Amino acid sequence: MSNSHxxxxxxxxxxxxxxxxxxxDIAGLPAxxxxxxxxxxxxxxxxxxxxxxxxxxxxxxxxxxxxxxxQQFGYLWTSLGTPTRxxxxxxxxxxxxxxNIHAGSIGxxxxxxxxxxxxxxxxxxxxxxxxxxxxxxxxxxxPYRVRVADDNTEIVATQCYAYQPVAALGAxxxxxxxxxxxxxxxxxxxxxxxxxxxxxxxxxxxxxxxPITEERVVAHMQLSTLDSLHSDxxxxxxxxxxxxxxxxxxxxxVPKRLPLDIRTEISARxxxxxxxxRRWLLSHGVRYGTIQSELAQE
Amino acid sequence: xxxYDYGLSANCxxxxxxxxxxxxxxxxxxxxxxxxxxxxxxDFLKINPFGxxxxxxxxxxxxxxxxxxxxxxALRDSRTTSWxxxxxxxxxxxxxxxxxxxxRLDSSLGAARLHDAFFCDADVDKCRLDAHRYLGILDExxxxxxxxxxxxxxxxxxxxxxxxxxxxxxxxxEEGGVSLLYYPAIRRxxxxxxxxxxxxxxxxxFDAAPLKSAETYREPSGATDDR
Amino acid sequence: MSNEFCGSxxxxxxxxxxxxxHVARVQLNGQELAIWRDDEGHINAWxxxxxxxxxxxxxxxxxxxxxxxxxxxxxxxxxxxxxxxIPAQPGHKPAQVVKAVTYACLERYRYVWVSLNRxxxxxxxxxxxxxxxxxxxxxxQINAPMTHVIxxxxxxxxxxTWGNDRPISVIECQVIEIPLDTGASAADRxxxxxxxxxxxxxxxxxxxxxxxxxxxxxxxLRRQNELFKRFKSDIEQ
Numbered sequence: 001m002s003n004s005h006x007x008x009x010x011x012x013x014x015x016x017x018x019x020x021x022x023x024x025d026i027a028g029l030p031a032x033x034x035x036x037x038x039x040x041x042x043x044x045x046x047x048x049x050x051x052x053x054x055x056x057x058x059x060x061x062x063x064x065x066x067x068x069x070x071q072q073f074g075y076l077w078t079s080l081g082t083p084t085r086x087x088x089x090x091x092x093x094x095x096x097x098x099x100n101i102h103a104g105s106i107g108x109x110x111x112x113x114x115x116x117x118x119x120x121x122x123x124x125x126x127x128x129x130x131x132x133x134x135x136x137x138x139x140x141x142x143p144y145r146v147r148v149a150d151d152n153t154e155i156v157a158t159q160c161y162a163y164q165p166v167a168a169l170g171a172x173x174x175x176x177x178x179x180x181x182x183x184x185x186x187x188x189x190x191x192x193x194x195x196x197x198x199x200x201x202x203x204x205x206x207x208x209x210x211p212i213t214e215e216r217v218v219a220h221m222q223l224s225t226l227d228s229l230h231s232d233x234x235x236x237x238x239x240x241x242x243x244x245x246x247x248x249x250x251x252x253x254v255p256k257r258l259p260l261d262i263r264t265e266i267s268a269r270x271x272x273x274x275x276x277x278r279r280w281l282l283s284h285g286v287r288y289g290t291i292q293s294e295l296a297q298e
Numbered sequence: 299x300x301x302y303d304y305g306l307s308a309n310c311x312x313x314x315x316x317x318x319x320x321x322x323x324x325x326x327x328x329x330x331x332x333x334x335x336x337x338x339x340x341d342f343l344k345i346n347p348f349g350x351x352x353x354x355x356x357x358x359x360x361x362x363x364x365x366x367x368x369x370x371x372a373l374r375d376s377r378t379t380s381w382x383x384x385x386x387x388x389x390x391x392x393x394x395x396x397x398x399x400x401x402r403l404d405s406s407l408g409a410a411r412l413h414d415a416f417f418c419d420a421d422v423d424k425c426r427l428d429a430h431r432y433l434g435i436l437d438e439x440x441x442x443x444x445x446x447x448x449x450x451x452x453x454x455x456x457x458x459x460x461x462x463x464x465x466x467x468x469x470x471x472e473e474g475g476v477s478l479l480y481y482p483a484i485r486r487x488x489x490x491x492x493x494x495x496x497x498x499x500x501x502x503x504f505d506a507a508p509l510k511s512a513e514t515y516r517e518p519s520g521a522t523d524d525r
Numbered sequence: 526m527s528n529e530f531c532g533s534x535x536x537x538x539x540x541x542x543x544x545x546x547h548v549a550r551v552q553l554n555g556q557e558l559a560i561w562r563d564d565e566g567h568i569n570a571w572x573x574x575x576x577x578x579x580x581x582x583x584x585x586x587x588x589x590x591x592x593x594x595x596x597x598x599x600x601x602x603x604x605x606x607x608x609x610x611i612p613a614q615p616g617h618k619p620a621q622v623v624k625a626v627t628y629a630c631l632e633r634y635r636y637v638w639v640s641l642n643r644x645x646x647x648x649x650x651x652x653x654x655x656x657x658x659x660x661x662x663x664x665x666q667i668n669a670p671m672t673h674v675i676x677x678x679x680x681x682x683x684x685x686t687w688g689n690d691r692p693i694s695v696i697e698c699q700v701i702e703i704p705l706d707t708g709a710s711a712a713d714r715x716x717x718x719x720x721x722x723x724x725x726x727x728x729x730x731x732x733x734x735x736x737x738x739x740x741x742x743x744x745x746l747r748r749q750n751e752l753f754k755r756f757k758s759d760i761e762q
Contacts, residue, residue, distance in 0.1 A: 245502065247415075
């Protein structure tokens with residue numbers, strides 16, 4: 001079965017081609033033999049050789065065009081084009097006391113922009129993550145701040161609050177968590193979350209998307225936590241659990257690609273980040289995984 | 299009782315469903331299938347040389363197969379044997395048949411899901427084709443059972459381990475790219491299944507609607523219209 | 526989708542299959558629909574898509590006279606499709622524009638019929654049937670466009686392959702009537718109603734106008750199901 005999406009024959013737009021993309025966590029790569037990955041409808045071959053050197057080529061073997069490599073946050077990143085900037089930064093990542101855990105790479109039948117929007121969404125906690133990240137009747141989302149960074153490189157949303165029965169693994173009582181979101185890449189988002197009143201602990205959750213096609217992604221999930229009580233495995237399990245609750249929602253959105261025309265879908269006040277995100281994608285000329293006009297829909 | 303379990307495994311969910319229906323408490327031992335591949339490591343292979351989940355330990359016995367676990371749980375207490383009725387040979391035959399069918403769902407729907415979500419090797423196109431063929435058979439069977447006023451796979455007025463074994467793969471089918479759009483009888487069966495007392499969720503499964511118009515919370519409407 | 530079928534009424538699902546507390550999923554002419562019954566038994570046929578973020582209503586819950594979307598819990602009223610409650614903004618009445626896309630639907634001859642026609646008042650479906658003694662047989666999905674299904678059934682009608690003297694007639698362009706083999710009266714017949722689901726898919730529905738005794742009902746339904754499966758395999762090859 002091929003993904004029968006309507007790829008317009010103009011081809012992949014340059015702005016999207018020139019980005020860095022994650023292909024997987026490095027620690028999980030077997031050494032000494034080639035692996036295939038798919039990115040933006042393109043097959044890529046990657047190799048971790050016995051000396052720890054990473055390489056990537058376009059195509060099904062190592063004789064194709066060599067691709068640039070970066071290692072960031074424990075992931076292998078590459079590009080099919082010529083990036084003008086490095087992979088975005090998470091300044092807190094290497095702070096002492098932080099445990100940085102790769103929580104998993106899960107395939108989802110959705111577009112990268114839809115997955116980003118779901119990650120940024122505040123209004124679904126009491127329904128999709130009921131009794132964990134939200135519960136009725138504490139569903140009200142108070143107005144929060146969204147701004148685009150001066151150089152248009154990222155979106156930041158602050159002062160987002162949500163009452164959460166289990167704000168993080170091991171929580172024994174409900175807490176009004178405070179969220180900060182960063183979108184430093186059209187297909188990557190970060191969530192900075194204060195998880196308890198007891199300390200100034202901020203956990204950072206990263207969603208780094210590898211678009212396989214316009215309607216299928218690999219979601220690489222990163223947890224950067226100050227939790228000192230739970231095992232890596234327990235933290236991974238919780239993150240996979242929460243993400244897997246979103247999966248059927250993502251896989252049942254119609255259309256799979258994100259409509260950028262904000263008149264196509266009705267937004268509420270709580271959707272301020274999503275509205276900003278759609279406008280931001282438009283302003284950058286990002287088309288892959290989106291629908292620009294209602295008329296283009298099937 | 300110990301259950302070696304992974305939260306996102308469809309077969310483990312079948313056992314957790316059974317334990318929930320029977321109200322049995324147990325110790326859960328998480329074994330991480332993805333990304334750690336713990337099931338393939340020596341420590342777990344000592345517990346199950348097949349390298350698979352779920353595994354149940356109880357009373358000195360070890361059970362390494364999902365269906366075996368379901369049967370054991372159904373029969374270990376005489377009050378719960380309706381889940382695996384043994385009075386008539388015909389019923390045992392029917393339940394066996396639909397347990398075998400659940401294995402077909404595992405190797406088609408289940409394999410497609412593992413391929414699409416966790417990148418396991420599979421001939422996924424064949425898996426999906428097979429899945430649709432099986433779902434067509436299941437839908438027809440359930441439709442005619444409904445016409446005979448039976449809610450479950452094996453006739454009778456009670457669900458059996460066959461329903462439990464099939465449910466996880468069916469309800470998670472879309473994760474493997476198989477839609478239930480053309481299987482309306484199957485969709486109704488999943489709703490009925492979700493209403494069995496003691497039903498438990500897993501990530502990726504939602505509840506059925508409450509049957510009575512229960513009180514659901516709503517703030518009184520404000521005076522002003524929005525926007 | 527082809528305009529040829531756009532305006533018509535089509536049966537989409539047997540009425541008894543729209544169970545209380547269940548949202549049925551069907552597809553008509555490329556449009557996926559959520560079909561559900563409210564507390565008064567009124568049937569709704571909505572675009573299977575919440576207007577907020579496009580999540581299928583068939584994932585959601587019927588709550589008496591409202592349907593609640595699974596994503597953000599937005600609630601929509603039966604009949605009008607009007608959004609009545611947005612949990613993220615409790616205390617605010619949702620604007621009028623926030624509503625589900627609703628389609629005309631009715632219950633008749635044991636089926637739920639839907640028209641995707643957005644302009645008012647096209648004639649409701651009428652068939653040469655009473656309302657008593659009708660049996661809706663099991664619907665079957667066929668991997669072929671509607672036009673192929675109709676061509677096949679019309680060819681059957683012309684060639685009269687039932688091996689008896691009773692004629693097969695085409696009542697309307699889309700409804701094919703075939704005589705039943707119940708061994709009962711000559712008036713017994715089965716109306717075949719093909720329905721376009723998508724470009725490559727159709728569904729055949731059937732209404733039997735027949736007196737079938739209780740004990741003979743299940744075998745009768747099985748025979749018609751086998752007949753449809755024969756159609757399916759003929760058409761698909």
